[in-house]
Amino acid sequence: MPEASRVDSFCLSDFDQSVGNHLENAVELNGNPVNNLLKVSSQTISPGPVHLGTSDRLPTSVDKGQFTYLEDRLSLLAQKVRSTNQVIIPSGDTENQEGSVMADGSPRTDISTDADTDEKNQRFDGGQSLAVGGSDSSDRSKDKTDQKTLRRLAQNREAARKSRLRKKAYVQQLESSRLKLTQLEQELQRARQQGIFISSSGDQAHSMSGNGAMAFDVEYARWLEEQNRQINELRAAVNSHASDTELRMIIDGVLAHYDEIFRLKGTAAKADVFHLLSGMWKTPAERCFLWLGGFRSSELLKLLVNQLEPLTEQQLVGITNLQQSSQQAEDALSQGMEALQQSLSETLSSGSLGSSGSSGNVANYMGQMAMAMGKLGTLEGFIRQADNLRQQTLQQMHRILTTRQSARALLAIHDYFSRLRALSSLWLARPRD
Amino acid sequence: MDRVRDLASKKAAVIFTKSSCCMCHSIKQLFYELGASPAVHELDKDSYGREMEWALRGLGCNPSVPAVFIGGKFVGSSKDVISLHVDGTLKQMLMDAKAIWF
Numbered sequence: 001m002p003e004a005s006r007v008d009s010f011c012l013s014d015f016d017q018s019v020g021n022h023l024e025n026a027v028e029l030n031g032n033p034v035n036n037l038l039k040v041s042s043q044t045i046s047p048g049p050v051h052l053g054t055s056d057r058l059p060t061s062v063d064k065g066q067f068t069y070l071e072d073r074l075s076l077l078a079q080k081v082r083s084t085n086q087v088i089i090p091s092g093d094t095e096n097q098e099g100s101v102m103a104d105g106s107p108r109t110d111i112s113t114d115a116d117t118d119e120k121n122q123r124f125d126g127g128q129s130l131a132v133g134g135s136d137s138s139d140r141s142k143d144k145t146d147q148k149t150l151r152r153l154a155q156n157r158e159a160a161r162k163s164r165l166r167k168k169a170y171v172q173q174l175e176s177s178r179l180k181l182t183q184l185e186q187e188l189q190r191a192r193q194q195g196i197f198i199s200s201s202g203d204q205a206h207s208m209s210g211n212g213a214m215a216f217d218v219e220y221a222r223w224l225e226e227q228n229r230q231i232n233e234l235r236a237a238v239n240s241h242a243s244d245t246e247l248r249m250i251i252d253g254v255l256a257h258y259d260e261i262f263r264l265k266g267t268a269a270k271a272d273v274f275h276l277l278s279g280m281w282k283t284p285a286e287r288c289f290l291w292l293g294g295f296r297s298s299e300l301l302k303l304l305v306n307q308l309e310p311l312t313e314q315q316l317v318g319i320t321n322l323q324q325s326s327q328q329a330e331d332a333l334s335q336g337m338e339a340l341q342q343s344l345s346e347t348l349s350s351g352s353l354g355s356s357g358s359s360g361n362v363a364n365y366m367g368q369m370a371m372a373m374g375k376l377g378t379l380e381g382f383i384r385q386a387d388n389l390r391q392q393t394l395q396q397m398h399r400i401l402t403t404r405q406s407a408r409a410l411l412a413i414h415d416y417f418s419r420l421r422a423l424s425s426l427w428l429a430r431p432r433d
Numbered sequence: 434m435d436r437v438r439d440l441a442s443k444k445a446a447v448i449f450t451k452s453s454c455c456m457c458h459s460i461k462q463l464f465y466e467l468g469a470s471p472a473v474h475e476l477d478k479d480s481y482g483r484e485m486e487w488a489l490r491g492l493g494c495n496p497s498v499p500a501v502f503i504g505g506k507f508v509g510s511s512k513d514v515i516s517l518h519v520d521g522t523l524k525q526m527l528m529d530a531k532a533i534w535f
Binding site: 321322332333335337340381389393 | 453512516519520521
């Protein structure tokens with residue numbers, strides 16, 4: 001049917017334009033395009049470029065079919081516009097002619113009110129995607145699950161990687177200990193030949209230090225697990241807007257748990273101070289920031305200041321002072337360590353360490369070794385004070401902040417180290433060619 | 434003990450050290466950083482050093498050095514000094530004893 005084909009090639013925007021030309025004449029239009037069209041259709045429409053019909057008046061019975069067709073398409077369109085889940089994308093093909101009507105910002109398109117057009121234009125400008133409103137949240141929750149899974153996978157990899165590294169470190173320690181033992185035995189032989197009595201209890205100390213490191217690693221892993229559990233509990237409490245009393249209870253637990261690791265480190269420092277100083281019990285990325293066997297309190301506070309806002313004037317002063325104090329103490333301890341290094345190298349490089357012929361030289365040598373041993377012994381004191389500083393800083397921070405702020409601070413600290421550990425995992429698992 | 438007390442009262446900030454002690458070096462540095470000029474007495478260079486060390490241990494100072502006195506009063510060893518510094522008490526003590534002014 002010729003009419004039908006004409007309808008098929010009909011362009012709604014053309015229709016709009018011709019209609020628009022007549023809308024100045026007292027037709028009240030609301031935002032509903034279908035109603036508007038119906039209203040308009042009761043007016044006289046000039047033929048113009050429209051092929052709807054040759055008569056001046058409205059649809060004859062023949063044209064009624066075409067009109068109904070248009071009505072149907074427009075009502076579908078109205079439905080789409082009313083539902084908030086979609087933005088209609090304009091495109092050139094006939095299928096989406098409705099789209100071009102709705103998104104068309106042309107001032108001639110008066111079939112809808114200006115407000116409507118503006119709103120639709122904004123939607124169009126805002127983003128040329130169909131994902132608006134309802135569909136967004138499902139994407140986000142999918143992202144969340146993906147993130148959770150990714151995090152879990154990363155943690156698993158991290159744990160597996162850590163235990164592999166620990167095993168490797170232990171084996172390496174055994175090998176190097178064996179070498180050292182052979183060397184020492186040779187030295188002992190030589191010294192014994194010169195009539196110097198040396199006790200043979202050294203081998204005990206060796207195996208103990210190996211145990212000390214491994215034992216601490218195991219305890220630390222256990223400590224981390226417990227901390228994760230506590231932090232999750234804290235996070236849940238914060239998110240569920242728990243009372244201050246409940247928060248305080250959990251926070252006290254977290255702080256007491258920190259006390260525990262410092263106590264464990266103290267014991268480990270007695271057994272194997274070099275293991276702690278090496279940072280081998282931490283992941284690689286954490287080791288990047290290693291200072292005297294642990295983290296720098298001043299750096300941690302710098303990270304927290306931004307995340308703890310809003311702070312009262314008094315709190316800000318308190319936190320700034322705390323940052324400065326911990327920085328000063330860190331510097332003081334660092335300088336002490338430098339003095340120790342210098343003193344140690346002076347001790348080892350002084351005097352003649354040449355031939356081991358005369359007993360005098362050997363006595364010198366033994367004397368210097370004894371002095372050097374004494375200096376190494378003070379390392380434990382430095383680690384102890386560094387941990388003391390960390391512990392005091394955490395407690396002072398807690399004193400300055402409100403309960404809720406303390407909770408956020410502890411969560412932020414944990415998240416920071418968590419990310420460093422995850423980073424280490426990723427780094428260790430990176431593809432290498 | 435008398436010698437310890439005597440020396441401790443002579444200046445607002447007094448630190449007993451040993452020349453080989455590196456932790457003492459740290460505590461001294463901290464005081465300098467705060468603007469204090471403490472009197473430093475090295476026990477290993479003092480003829481009464483051994484008795485003084487014994488007296489300091491008797492006060493509860495362990496290890497015996499560094500031993501810090503502010504305004505003639507015994508403050509403690511490195512652990513005490515660091516703890517007091519972190520919560521701001523050390524600075525206040527130094528100001529009260531007029532060892533520093535701000």
